[in-house]
Amino acid sequence: MKTDIRKINIPLIAGTALVLLTAAVALVSCFWTPYALDDTAGGLRLSAPGALHWAGTDKLGRDLFSQLMVGARYAILVAVLSPLISAVIGIPFGLIAATGGKILDESLSYLFDAMIAFPAILLAMLVVTVQGASMSSAILAIGFSSSAAVARVTRVNALHVLATDYVRAARASGVSRPAVLFRHVLPNISPMLFVQLTLVASGAILAEASLSYLGLGSPPPQASWGRMLMEAQSSVLTAPWGAVIPGCAIAVFVLGLNFLGDGIREIIDPEEEMNE
């Protein structure tokens, strides 16, 4: 069984490649970009992509490709930290709901549903308004608003594992309730959680782009893909590449994360295995 030659998992390979590509660009941007972010010396405003400026320049004459590279850095940051925050909040609450008895479970489940029903972008705007517009408050807001979905996935899968015979057997052999959670439940639900967290990551990229587009994300010296979109908006008819290129970057990274989630799901989905 261990030596089974599985069919090639295309989403997993494609997803890993796209995510690694973004990560590599982000890494390179830490050491090298074609131009400095605030370099307007060329004076070429809204120039088309060419040999001098690979992705053209914006209305102040800054190099778009450099901005794109630095933007990848923040995209990676968002894609790592937002799911992390949602996991730190969502997993404990999901486990509490699954084990805390009927009343606690029902009230927490209503809370999760209410949070999911509440538009994430509104919640994020609320946090950003209170905290001030910055990358960290955007990440915090996105992580917080997606924690309800993580909690719900945790709860459902934990309930499933808690009802298995091996958990009952562990309980019958004297393993306490909390110990069962760490010994059996968390390891068994971790693949499902990982899939959910890749979805949170791709959602976070889109949410961060929206927030930046609304001017609620990272402030100007930092370059985020969403803010590049916003700045290109006024000249979208004369210089469409200013919007198309960061748009493509967002699409590629989100697609990569979604593929990655699909690829992992394909490995763990038992129905898929039965069909093989």
Place this chain on the structure above:
Amino acid sequence: MNAVSVKNLRVLLRSSGKPILDGISFDIGIGDRLALIGESGSGKSMTALSLLSLLPPSMKEEGIVHIGDTDMITAAERERNTVRGSFAAIVYQEPLTALDPLMTVGNQIAGPLKLHRRLTGTAARTEVFRLLDMVKLSDSSRIVSSYPYELSGGQRQRIAIAMALACSPRLLIADEPTTALDVTIQKDILALLDELVRDSGMSLLFITHDLAVAAKISERVAIMQKGKIVESGSMDDVLSRPAHPYTRQLLDAAVKVSTVPFLPPDSPETARGSV
């Protein structure tokens, strides 16, 4: 002291107060056996769970349940956890799901050893091998590092038994331990349980829906229906002079099945439709 002493045990649904178990009473002395028989939904497994206070949170239990010296209903959760595994252990019906799919067999058996006997490292490993020998698993060096999916149903059930026996319990609760197995494997597992219980002087609560299986393993029997024990006594008495109509129904059903002549599916009689 009895291994188990249950008096007027009631299990109720918290929401509606509807009884699931209604006035169950029985005792199992040290080294004695009792077979609990009933159809699905009669409350056999619920009885097993309530003995160790492992009912789902939506239910509550009333009455008296003593496991050894411990009053399970009033005891603190800490005390109950000591009873579970070290005084009483359960073997479940479904060997497919009774083992954690992500844990090697060795680690799973070592779990209760660490918890109740503080055995770790080499001592635990030696003990794991002794337990695997006890349940007559050959090739134990391979099995120790295997994952459950790599093993057969019979092997898994033997491992589940080894886990239950890890802390030398005084009481073994076997909840339909042979139901999910092939008939030939059933026989082996039953013989193994019989031998282990006899050799160690354990008490046994054997739960089954199968009269024939129960008759092989226990001299005493209690028949359950709809959350109540409707008849109990020695196996001979109950089988030869069933007093309750439900017991007679059970017996009739068993007799009917065994009198149907067995024909292989491709025999000429089967083909002609004479059966």
